Amino acid sequence: MAGKSSSNLILGLCILIFAAVLLGVWIPADVQTGLIEKVRRQVTVGDALAPTVAGLFLLLSGVLLVTVERQAEGQPRLDLRNLGFTAGMVALIFVSLIVMRWSGPLAVGIVNVLGDGDLEYRLLRDTAPWKFLGYFVGGTLMISGCVAMVEGRIRLRAVLVSALAVLTMIAIYDLPFDDLILPPNGDV
Amino acid sequence: MGTLDYVWMGIQAVFQGPELFSIFGVSISVTLIMILGGFLTGIAVGATPGLAGPIAMAIALPILISVFGYTPDALLPVMGFLIGVMKGATIGGAVPAILFNTPGTPDAYMTTLDGYPMTKRGKAAKALRVAHFSSASGDTFSDIVLIVCAPFLALLVEAYLDLPEKTALLILSLSFIAAAIGGSPAKGLLSTGLGLLIAFVGTGEDFYPRLSLGSPMLNQGFPIATSVLGVLIIGAVFKEMETLWRQRQSRDIASDIRIEGDQRLHWADIRRLLPYVGRSAVIGTAIGALPGIGSTLAATLGYTVGRSRHARTKTEGRPDFGEGAPEGIAATEAANSSVSGANLIPVLSLGIPGNAAAVFLILAAESIGGFNPGPSVFRFTADTVNPELVIAFGLFTAMMIANLLNWTIGGVFMRSMGVMVRIPKHILLPAVLLLTLTAIYVQETRMEAIWFALGFGVLGYFMRVLAISPLPFVIAFILGGNLEESARQAFAATGGDPWFLFTSPIAALFMLASVGVIVFTARKTKERS
Known part of the structure; x- marks a missing residue:
């Protein structure tokens, strides 16, 4: 399984694309309230904030996979x-x-x-x-x-x-x- | 109500709970029998390669809830059984490792290194006794640390941490778990991010269920059982089946185990083992107290530390580590067993599960209701009784009873479990698959839940293929709702301050540590590559 493999790079690119779609398309289109909402003059956290944080976790993961862990040893090879x-x-x-x-x-x-x-x-x-x-x-x-x-x-x-x-x-x-x-x- | 009153009430809740039967007029509570049943089940499960404690917990949970119902009276019997399984599986894993060179659980791998050579030398029974003594010692030590530390940690959290700090602490926990598990912070973050994302589907405060794609199936989100059991159990079954298919050969299992010479564990042996047991118990407990770091790392560290000591102090003629040294078994078993109690420190004091067994304890508590693991459990109210605190001390009592069982009947039962290795894994695993799907269905009673679980199983399989640990996913899924709720409350409490995570020094420190732990592990990973 281990050996010279570019699975981290491929996985990272896939995650970057998914995170971009999530943050740019899915969350804006499928969540009714924004990051911060003003309801009756009170500022509250909107429904979009939590999925955006999840998307940022994925984005950071993709960036790390493509940059820092691109050459990591022991990358799994898909069989x-x-x-x-x-x-x-x-x-x-x-x-x-x-x-x-x-x-x-x-x-x-x-x-x-x-x-x-x-x-x-x-x-x-x-x-x-x-x-x-x-x-x-x-x-x-x-x-x-x-x-x-x-x-x-x-x-x-x-x-x-x-x-x-x-x-x-x-x-x-x-x-x-x-x-x-x-x-x-x-x-x- | 003083502290000792709560301790006494916890003990009474276990011993004087609903009676199952009586012997000579002495009432035997159902909780005691459940702890015993769980403990024996755990040893059998741990001794069976391919099974593990969490699988037994997953299958047993819906049955137990069906038997005991959704009342607070069900908490101690159900959680007592699960604690018994957790403890039994820890010692059971050593049996096939020593007798057949096949670790019953992943953390027993290091036990094979010295256990199997001892078996080949005709010292199988002695090796099992060493494993049992070390495991029981490490486990007991860890439980004592849990009982002493968890209430203090919870009191500290309640006294010093307000809503922004608690939110920052949850982020730090997720960040630490992402960085620490699996050796790849990027993959840990991926697993955590996916878990959070799945937790947020179909939830929220607006009337429209967010991220549901307009599908009625996703309106209520993903049931916790489908995602947790799917990723943890079904994903593992898929991966194991694939491995078996690749090997497609049954491993030869020695039919006769030669027993030669003295097999007893003498006081001189115990004195020689104690330094190894002591060091490994401290290592395992320290590692177990950190959420997300598993018993396998504890076993490896305990073994490494033990080996260097053995190399310095070994007398002429005694075997080295890796050649059948009882000290090697002691170092490994004490370390991996001392993780289990300490792993409950973050669960009970912070509400943060640290391993798969803790996940199932939280699932049981959430399913039954009346007990929410977290710092609020340890409110020592003076004028009224805090029922959650009574349950917490009941759980501590259950753990000590399981330890007592471990010291008394655990060794004998463990040594009789060698037969479990003969159960064919390729038949056992599909049966576990069907049992798991059935367990999910009886909780949710809709076929959609099975389809979800199957989908999460495929996700869990791919995570394993790509060397992504599924544990951060599960922990993030469980904590996702709490994180959002805590952030909402903190934001409201600070008057809508967008910098609420950075205005208090403690919260800012937690946030800095969250970033720091990722940066540090990422740099380490880059240096390694």
Whole structure:
């Protein structure tokens, strides 16, 4: 990771651009009061002051990275393969969360089609086993998918261990507490 | 109400709190059991490579709040558990470091240098005993310093610092944390600036939620759990998974540990170790009292100081540091353990969290309510009871109980935890990821919170890849609101004086120090490069 790298310079330039946009565009356009406000003849601190201080921290950081720490030793070198792996993992988690969100409603829909019923997931989300369905399927996919990515292969044992881990989490969070709501049942 | 009355009430709050059960008519309070549970959990977590105290605290917090509710009665059981985890994880980290050359926590890395060679020589049990004795000694010393210093520091702050000085002190703390963590002031400032910026999204005094981009999702800002757990825990999980994927090999773990000869820790051993333990305890406590500087630096400094002493005083035939010297384990473990108590000095006396464990204690206090860590806690009111001060002395009592547990059952439990290293990290980490996301959801009960946390996890990952410490981000996020509020009040109190940070000598000195610490560390960095 360490070695001759210009990552500090690139990072510094990116931060300088971001700080300039923040201070020059975002704060003026997206904050309604200025740095200092006069309300009923009283001078008060406006909403823009605090984000401006944050922007100045970023600006100073960018200046230091580009000037003082430009040649610093041991700068990290970005490895595109590693970044690719992490991007894949984030994508997997994204898909798992989508599956978690929609497994329950989908299962209810399938039951409705097969049994000619009129069930609604929203009304079943506090009833077992419906309330566990999304969390179990999405959670198992998330854990076993991450394991498979690290191992470079899909193993039945890993899937079973993942399913067991999710069941344990259900037992920890849901069974003893009436007021804890597992995802995604709080806002479906 | 005198000082001793408050101390006694704090002790009573722990021992005579809500009863869980009774043995032979003796009531056992729920706080005592929570401290014990947290302590044992902490040892197990610390002994598991890939886990750490803050992860256990993050996962446990929503469950504990759900069990105990949002009443002041919940403060001591919940915070007692978290304190137990913090202390247990400190000694637990030494177990895999000594037995398997794998540090359970980052600050136990130096323990591997002498611990593992002792294991290879058949002295594993003795090495664990040395680690436990040194760790418990350092921890106890640090707690005593905390109990003595925190109230005095808080009283000094209340007596001498007005609103402008308190604002300047917060700026100095952020500046110091930015400069001190990670060895790069520029990256520390970047982390701090991002934390402040995120804290200010969706907040403010105007009707329009600032920096929300007109999005309803950002109207209420980012929940504290999503940003803290996202950057600290999920970001760490991503980085660890990437490292595992890169290695893609399971490390061989020795299946049999050879035990040979006398494994006990004799009085002669203790006498030989004490100078190392004493020096490292002072170093660790001094470092721990400064916000943001972690136990890893304390361990490194303690080890370095110990090594130079050992080189001067070592007798013929005894191993050098790095070759299995018990003094090396003692120097490291006393230093990294003595950070934990002292780290609570800035939390309790100033309201400024110094490390990740302190962040979770503040999160617990904020979630439950009724206790706001800061100088106002230590108001020794004579005519009425200050409930926050009772809680503070209750926390000190909880820390001493955890120390007592450490001295009595800690060693035995610690030595049985070698099995934890066999838990496969690449299965454990995704499970931790799901547990963390679940912990966030049960607090916020909306999928948006999970998306935010995932986004902050990606941010935390990139911070680690680019060698930017996430701790200044988290501390700045937590302090951002206080900083703005304090500045608003100070500005109003000085009649709208734009130079309010420079008109009083103390505030001006703090501001000068804020700039000075950045300039000094930047110059050091430039000299190094």
